[in-house]
Amino acid sequence: MSAQVLQAFQAAAHESVPLDELQAAASRVIARITGAEAGLVTAGAAAGLMLGTAAILTGYDAGRMECLPGRGDFPCEFIVAREHRNGYDHAVRAAGAVLREVGFHEMSAGAGVRRVEAWEYEAAINPATAGILYVQGAGGFPRLADIVAVAHAHQLPVLVDAAGELPPRTRFRELLETGADLVTFSGGKAIGGPQATGILCGRREYVGPAALQMLDMDDHWELWNPPADWIDRDRLRGFPRHGIGRSLKVSKEQIAALLTALQCFVDTDPAPERAKKQRLLQELVGNLAGLPVRCEIQTPSDGETLPWLEMELALPESAHLAIDLCRRLRLGKPPIYVGHGLLSQGKLVIHPLHLDAPQTEAIHRRIREELLSATAESTAN
Ligand SMILES: *Cc1c(COP(=O)(O)O)cnc(C)c1O
Numbered sequence: 001m002s003a004q005v006l007q008a009f010q011a012a013a014h015e016s017v018p019l020d021e022l023q024a025a026a027s028r029v030i031a032r033i034t035g036a037e038a039g040l041v042t043a044g045a046a047a048g049l050m051l052g053t054a055a056i057l058t059g060y061d062a063g064r065m066e067c068l069p070g071r072g073d074f075p076c077e078f079i080v081a082r083e084h085r086n087g088y089d090h091a092v093r094a095a096g097a098v099l100r101e102v103g104f105h106e107m108s109a110g111a112g113v114r115r116v117e118a119w120e121y122e123a124a125i126n127p128a129t130a131g132i133l134y135v136q137g138a139g140g141f142p143r144l145a146d147i148v149a150v151a152h153a154h155q156l157p158v159l160v161d162a163a164g165e166l167p168p169r170t171r172f173r174e175l176l177e178t179g180a181d182l183v184t185f186s187g188g189k190a191i192g193g194p195q196a197t198g199i200l201c202g203r204r205e206y207v208g209p210a211a212l213q214m215l216d217m218d219d220h221w222e223l224w225n226p227p228a229d230w231i232d233r234d235r236l237r238g239f240p241r242h243g244i245g246r247s248l249k250v251s252k253e254q255i256a257a258l259l260t261a262l263q264c265f266v267d268t269d270p271a272p273e274r275a276k277k278q279r280l281l282q283e284l285v286g287n288l289a290g291l292p293v294r295c296e297i298q299t300p301s302d303g304e305t306l307p308w309l310e311m312e313l314a315l316p317e318s319a320h321l322a323i324d325l326c327r328r329l330r331l332g333k334p335p336i337y338v339g340h341g342l343l344s345q346g347k348l349v350i351h352p353l354h355l356d357a358p359q360t361e362a363i364h365r366r367i368r369e370e371l372l373s374a375t376a377e378s379t380a381n
Helices: 003-013 019-034 045-058 062-067 087-094 118-124 144-153 171-176 204-212 244-248 252-267 271-287 318-331 357-380
Strands: 038-042 077-081 098-102 129-135 158-161 182-186 198-202 293-298 308-313 347-350
Touching (some): 003 252, 019 171, 019 252, 045 087, 045 204, 087 098, 118 144, 129 144, 171 182, 182 204, 198 204, 271 293, 271 308
Parallel strands (some): 077 129, 158 182
16 A cells, blocks of 8 residues: 555544545545446455345345345345356355356367357346346456446346456546446455455445445434435435345545545556556566576557566476476475466466566576576576
8 A cells, every 4th residue: 555545544543534434535536436326335346246136136125135135025136147157256145146057168168169148148037136246357348338238128227347457547437438237346455445345336326225235224213314415314224134234344544545546547647657667577587588488568558558468487387387386486485476377388477466676586586596496496407
């Protein structure tokens, strides 16, 4: 977290404020930045998924809220592409939804050229359908706009997991302009907020019930007066109790820090930082010359996403050695955790989000030590 973000965290710690007032103010900031009608600061994107699911299942119905995660006589299915399934959808299921899978990724099966198609979502819609779950992290396939069109033709909402899809900063508006009903982002990834924060934003009709199911509800109905542009009190038949999201609460400090980080994220020109990271990676590549490793810096073309370095081991049994090197780097001094997404291809990844010059030098030194000892061992054998 930047000094500015930490300062906001600290300043908030000295204040007392009703959380619904603070969250409603946060909603206005999030709306201005993302183009959504309303928003909510959550305890991470996974928490956003759980609250968003709960909101879609219950709307403003306090009886349904009380029932979660159990299933009453209301629709509880979310349609999802098989290729969008991932460990984070546990949060959707934890709210009480049942996932109904559609489509095949025939290319990953090596058995065809097609992936999930929009008509398959439509064919799966039935009286138990509550909404559609869409994971933007799957590379924007199928097109979100097509899935929103299918959903809205049947008066169903779409919940989007876009946790790690920033930058580019245009992504906020790009996703919300499709008409997607709720979108969740991580606050602790590129935005640079506290690690355990996130954003849920979209239509007011769902953000209100999401908020209700997270806020502390220990008050008197006669006194409770949440900001009307954020929670529609008139739509409640009575005063809901603590909801399923009560265990996902966020503090005033987290809210202030996340909003500060969000504002910095959209106001700051990413070019200088990006150039700095590019230089650090180039320096590392230069320093690794002569070692049995092929380096390639990947530079996304959107002009905002940071470059990263892929290092492929040029040794026999490279996939096995890459895991071994990864382990040794974790166990060494200082412990270094490299990106491990391409280990099966024998590649280590250096993502520079939080990298500075001394750390880059430490990575160079440790990789050199480990590679020299690995080559010495293989020559000895
Ligand atoms: C990181 C991530 C999440 C979880 O985000 P948190 O803010 O850590 O809760 C959810 N979905 C995807 C696709 C992610 O990459």
